[in-house]
Amino acid sequence: QVQLVESGGGSVQAGGSLRLSCAASGHRFSSNCLGWFRQAPGKEREGVAVIYSTNGGLYYADSVKGRFTISQDNAKNTVYLQMNSLKPEDTGMYYCAAGSCPTVPRAVSLVLSPRRFNSWGQGTQVTVSS
Numbered sequence: 001q002v003q004l005v006e007s008g009g010g011s012v013q014a015g016g017s018l019r020l021s022c023a024a025s026g027h028r029f030s031s032n033c034l035g036w037f038r039q040a041p042g043k044e045r046e047g048v049a050v051i052y053s054t055n056g057g058l059y060y061a062d063s064v065k066g067r068f069t070i071s072q073d074n075a076k077n078t079v080y081l082q083m084n085s086l087k088p089e090d091t092g093m094y095y096c097a098a099g100s101c102p103t104v105p106r107a108v109s110l111v112l113s114p115r116r117f118n119s120w121g122q123g124t125q126v127t128v129s130s
Contacts, residue, residue: 002026002119004096009124012086016128020081022096022121033101034079036070037114038126040092047112048094049081052101059111064090086128093123 008020020036035050049070050059058070069082079096099117102110110116 002031002098004098004119004121006094006096006121006124009094009126011127011129014087014128014130016086017082017084018086018126020083020094020096020124020126022079022081024077024079024096024098030100031098031119032103033099033111033116034072035097035099035112035117036079036081037095037097037117038090038092039095039123043092045095045114047114050101050111051079057105059105059108061108061112083126086126088128088130091126091128094126095123096121 003025005023010018012018032054033050033052036048037045038048039045048061048064049068051070051072067085072079097117098119101116105111
């Protein structure tokens with residue numbers, strides 16, 4: 001079982017930037033990808049970005065494409081989410097997760113589905129004010 005700890009959340013004004021970090025420890029026997037998800041009050045959890053641990057493949061939700069960048073530092077067992085040009089609609093609790101992603105992704109929506117992820121961090125809050 002892998003343990004995940006997020007950090008880096010905070011409050012910023014629209015147009016600002018934040019970088020989230022997720023430190024991973026333990027064994028990731030069946031997981032081949034790490035992802036960032038977010039959940040706003042009253043809404044379902046949604047996938048934001050996923051990176052494949054095997055080949056570095058990157059997948060983004062349309063709402064963040066061009067503004068967010070996911071990356072990983074294997075030496076530090078850490079995955080990052082650089083968030084630029086933040087908008088009020090980016091507000092929410094952000095979670096890091098490890099999961100089993102499709103070996104051959106047929107659709108971005110399948111890669112970003114929270115159902116494929118079984119190890120979750122406790123979350124870090126991001127608040128963007130207008």
